[in-house]
Amino acid sequence: MSETTPAATEPFRTPTFKYDAGLAADIEARWQDTWEKDGTFDAPNPAGPLAPHSAAGDVAAKPHAFIMDMFPYPSGAGLHVGHPLGYIATDVYARFQRMTGHNVLHTLGYDAFGLPAEQHAVATGVHPRVSTEAAIANMRAQLRRLGLGHDSRRSISTIDPEYYRWTQWIFLQIFNSWYDPAVNAARPIAELIAAFADGSRPTPDGRAWSELSGLEREELLGEYRLAYSKEVPVNWCPGLGTVLANEEVTADGRSERGNFPVFKSKLRQWMMRITAYGDRLISDLDMLDWPEAIKLQQRNWIGRSEGARVDFTVPTHNGGAGQQPITVFTTRPDTLFGATYMVLAPEHELVDAIVPAAWPAETHADWKGEAHTPAEAVAAYRAVAAAKSDVERQVDAKVKTGVFTGAYATNPVTGKPVPVFIADYVLMGYGTGAIMAVPAHDHRDFAFARAFSLPMTCVVEPTDGRGTDPAEWDDAFDTYDSVIVNSANPDVSLNGLRVAEAKAAVTAWLTERGIGEGTVNYRLRDWLFSRQRYWGEPFPIVYDEDGVMHALPESMLPVEVPEVDDYSPHTYDSDDAASTPKTPLSRNEDWVSVRLDLGDGERTYRRETNTMPNWAGSCWYELRYVDPVNASKVVDPANEAYWMGPTEQKPAGGVDLYVGGAEHAVLHLLYARFWHKVLHDLGHVSSVEPFHKLFNQGMITADVYRDARGFPVPAVEVEEVDGGYVWQGQPVTREAGKMGKSLKNAVAPDTICEEYGADTLRLYEMSMGPLDVSRPWDPRAVVGSYRFLQRLWRNVVSEETGELVVSEEPADEPTLRALHKAIDGIRGDLAGLRFNTAVAKAIELNNYLVKRGSTPREVAQALVLMVAPLAPHIAEELWRKLGHTDSLAFADFPVADPVYLVDEAVTCVVQIKGKVRARLEVPPTITDAELEALALADPAVVAAIAGAPVRKVIARAPKLVNIVTG
RNA sequence: GCCCCGGUAGCCCAGCGGCAGAGGCACGGUGCUCAAACCACCGACAGCGUGGGUUCAAAUCCCACCCGGGGCACCA
Structure with a gap:
């Protein structure tokens, strides 16, 4: 491997200003610091703390682009090169949008509650908060090296109490509402209570509302609330010690996480009445720009x-x-x-x-x-x-x-x-x-x-x-x-x-x-929303001495996850169907029992000890990105309307582009739509849907090498010998597989950054193939992207002196044609997320310049701007060398001049019965009739026809004539 | 069993009715060099999974089948 590593080769004659890994690292670190210091990617809001301090421009009037990734689960294992594929893609797209006049909201948060963190904590004895925060810090550092243009002020973490207080707040909104079929929307439960109280809606048994006990009232309301607790058949997983949602159980009746058996058990659990939204969840799909496959999966899952x-x-x-x-x-x-x-x-x-x-x-x-x-x-x-x-x-x-x-x-x-x-x-x-x-x-x-x-x-x-x-x-x-x-x-x-x-x-x-x-x-069932886990959001619910449930007032939020020593779950033998769930939080009597004044004097209550599933935090994070530091509202309506509100192009509103894997089709993507609709019904958001355009990126796979016993061996240590593969002297087999630790084939982005630089990594990942297909990581091929950046560098800068070498002469016409053809293509490709072909076109233009021998300044500038979204560090550096003092993050992306998009002459192909027999150089404006005459007069054509009768001539000016004879 | 997506050069992929190739890797040659790496230039390599059909013309549209990947699966 080291032989193919340019950075590792002896650099004793390397020119001082050669674009190598060292120089790339230097440039990249410098620009990353500059962006951070200048807050280059901080997107202004129309209202609130993130609005511009001066009247520096009307934010609300500027076109917006809200571009989002499915946020990561911070794992202690660190990233491999497959993880940032989507993050790079959204960053390229976000930078392109920024250069085409958009106010771009692009950030990345962390989805940090949930089972894996807790399991890791139990296994290592490190508190989940500690290990999770360490994992986030590590991930942040890894991602920073990639030069992602994130607005760091907007990065959230679901385990931050200031974040989950709003998760709990939304829970209360859902709890305190009911679905009114008459208006086909959620309404505050208070309106229903009022109707029961004044008799306009009779109770089921005809008694007056005032005659019902607290428990009876709560029982009745539970039939209406969108979040309710009820004894229902649920999926009980003894091996995990928790109940699970239908969506988390595989078709063969095992837990998606851990692969433990799951049993049906009748238990009192928290549910969300997602079934009330079944119709709208199906019909509103029509307004979304999502892959058909995902829409289909949601339709099938809802099963109307x-x-x-x-x-x-x-x-x-x-x-x-x-x-x-x-x-x-x-x-x-x-x-x-x-x-x-x-x-x-x-x-x-x-x-x-x-x-x-x-x-x-x-x-x-x-x-x-x-x-x-x-x-x-x-x-x-x-x-x-x-x-x-x-x-x-x-x-x-x-x-x-x-x-x-x-x-x-x-x-x-x-x-x-x-x-x-x-x-x-x-x-x-x-x-x-x-x-x-x-x-x-x-x-x-x-x-x-x-x-x-x-x-x-x-x-x-x-x-x-x-x-x-x-x-x-x-x-x-x-x-x-x-x-x-x-x-x-x-x-x-x-x-x-x-x-x-x-x-x-x-x-x-x-x-x-x-x-x-x-x-x-409907096939869809109500969503089972409680888990018997420590590492999740506590419910903002308490019970009085009579067992009557009370929602905590907003002022008592957040209900913080208590700091305890024993956070391990009560797990059982995975086949013990007769076991029953126990909540870890119930062990902490001094937390469970609490004195509160809920309006009728201070009394003792017992807290709900279940926690929310890890989906809760991801159900609404796009809203917090929009208004991350708002202390009084989940999101300011002005900010929500600006970034997410419905428009002609987005009839349901929502994030402009959401990129992530297809595995969340019926989990996160369904739950988030449901929450968003409830918030919409209650008037908290103007958008009807959270995510307007969804794009599923493919996976990066890698070769897996296995020894004779079938165990994976470290891929980096495998050598190719005579067409076969050998590891430590023994032959091994090769297959394609998911990249990851367990298959010993993970490649860290840090390694690639060290060997080539972040720009090379970005460029390579974008050029491997279409974003939505899976493709194998080819360690040898990375160098191709590296070489392109080196050629680009040399076209603009002398490797010996570091001085600019562009020509100040105006570009000649063929060069302008090549340039504008590239602009036209790259613009369309970037806008359409076709990054692989955009890269190819940039390389094509650059190769043209190499061959040409010198680079006119105007072409260099345009090329640098076009490469900027893909390889921003080197582009910024070259932009500076070209004499600009500002970052190119907001420079205008080049626009093609149509004059240079038509060729002077085109080659017309003359086919005889579908076979090419002659070529003609013709002007692009030639007519069909002229072309036909020209073709029939061509000596090569006459010879090929050889006197046979011409039955039909198809002319497609200016590119083709087909003559059918005989 | 049903439903999606995909099969183009040794590999990753463009092309999506009109000359099979945009780009990259790998490969061969030449130049540069004492030699090599780097770099530059040149080159070879596929007839488009298979079989039918539509068309003046099919990698491209239609049908069937094969192979690979994914999803759903006693949903009444």
Whole structure:
């Protein structure tokens, strides 16, 4: 490796002013200091402490560009070159925006609460605050070397009490509001309380509000609040000792972090009513400039499906013979006549009530699960189903299992009895936990019906020639594009209707009779918001002696994370499903028990001891970037409106550009949108969405080398020998992999900065490929970017004397053409985030200048300005050498002169039957007819045609003529 | 199983109906040099994953398949 390291080669004859790693380091350190000292990247706000002191210009009138990265989680391991890819990209873009007249807000904060920091703390015995702050300091130093143009005044850290007091404040806003479907927006809970109090809204049991106890009131309000605490089935992860949100559990039922098993457990936990926003979270995606893939993931996650609820009645057996409706959700109410059986989730609450004492006469042997009574069969099946992990359940998905409950429900349109089963292919968590089964037209129902010899009725006419008898089918027929058959009773007929018409007709019929209604169902669940962890924001909630919950007033914020010695979580054996969560904060009695005056005198309260998930701090940080030191408001409306307010180009408002990885598609990006919408509804922000344009950057991968046992070996120590790879004398294999410590292939940005300089690193990362694709780190290729900067330097400065060597002669026309072609291309590429091609065009122009032998001043200036966003340090240095005293951060980016964008003459290609036979030099203004005549007269063309008849001539002036002969 | 994204030179990638190449790495040669590095110049290397189709013309548009990466997955 060291042979290819220019900085390490003996510099005994190196010219004093050669652009090498040493000079680069010198230039870079100097400019970084200058930028810091001058506050070059401090962006003025229209209002508040960050507004310009003098009336130096109307900030609000200046076009803005708010450019953001997904902020990092400070890890003790330090950065590798993959981490800053996005940060460099946003910096290039931000610098470009600054040079095109924008007031640019660009900074970087730290997302520092959460599990990894706490786990690291427990493992090392260092308090999470200490280790986290050290990691932040280390990261700041690493990033500073890259010359990122951040407004340091706006950098926040989520663990700073002055930051999280506002996280808690927003929590209280959410807690103190409810979603009013009438206006389709959140409203203060006080308005709801007022309505209950004055009787304009009756309480569920009809009692007056004043008659309800404190607990009863809180219970009732809990049904409305957007943040509420409730006993619900949650994801309990004993290995981590905490509950988790659905979004943090992988498809195979394990924790995303740590990969521990996760169990369903019914526990009292804090929830956020994100489901209230399901519709808006889907529909507002249309206003956003996001990758389609991410929009799709969010739509799928929210999983909106339109359908109907339908009641099937079933006899009950708990105390007297009654009837009970079982409500199912279906997206295909049009197939109701084909519902020949029902299935409930094994945990469905009505199962016990409908199970009869004995099997009905002539019950099919296969339905009984080898049990003597239905109750026995149900119990046995439930036990088996409960013991199955999600993985097993999915593996078994092809084979349908279940058992008959012994009960028959009545199909409301056919009046026929249909057997009721329980089966684990029906999930309690979706819809109503009960389905009507239409085996002829649903794959799962078909498989189940085949396994249990259940009847099938065809009610949607097959269009593939399979016939109308399901007994002869291999699978269900589930098309939407057909007509309904076999679907009539004395009251209503769907026969002959298209699917969509039939849905409407049957839904209307059901609604009329009060046995069903059209409804929308979501896959999205409410967001589980509490964690049994130390290292997170405490909830600003206390409980009085009666257990009634009280929100703390704003004046008591922040509720600081208590300094304790024992911050370790209560973890359990990872398979111990029966364990229950315990909060670390509950161990500190002197913190938990607190004397407060909440308006009715000083009393003793107990604090909520759960903490918020690490998503909380990242749900709103863009707002704090806008107004970081505002002590009285979460964000000043004037500042929010300026940076984030809706405009014609941004109908929902939001950050102008947000760059980060795609892994947050349904986590951070969904949660942040939800919070933002609540704040919007409550009037705190004018924007409807937090992030207008989203861009997902790719990953930097690197070669991974493994020894014979398959263990990764340090990549830097591997040598290439005769096309193979060797480490410490033993052969190793090579593969592509994620860059990181565990695969022993991490490359630190510091190393590259030392060997080549930060500008080279920036340039290389930007030139590797399109920003949104993953690409391998090639240690050998970095030198290419380094050489470009050296050639650029030499085109402007003498390596021997350090003096300017540009020519003062005006540039000739071909040079101007090359220049303006480059300006035109680079401008478009930078604006479109196509940094790889922008770099190529800069190199192309520079190579032209090398070949030309001298660089006219005007070309040098333009080239330096164009390189500035990509390699700002060397550009500043050259700009100074060119005689400028100001930083070029705010210089105008060159604009192409269209005069030089058209070539004097173009080469026209003459094809004969698609093959190139001749070339003509023609003026760019030539017409099709002139070109055609010219082509047909060309001797080479005449020879190639060789007298064959010309059938057709296609002329595309000025570049092409195609002659079709024969 | 379903849905995205991608397959162009030894490698990373431009081109996205009209001459296969913008740029970089690696490679070969020449010059500079005592020699080398650096530098400069020159060069070779692909017919665009495969097979069909549309078109005067296809890397580019359409269809099917193969390979690689990602997402979802009994969601009624």
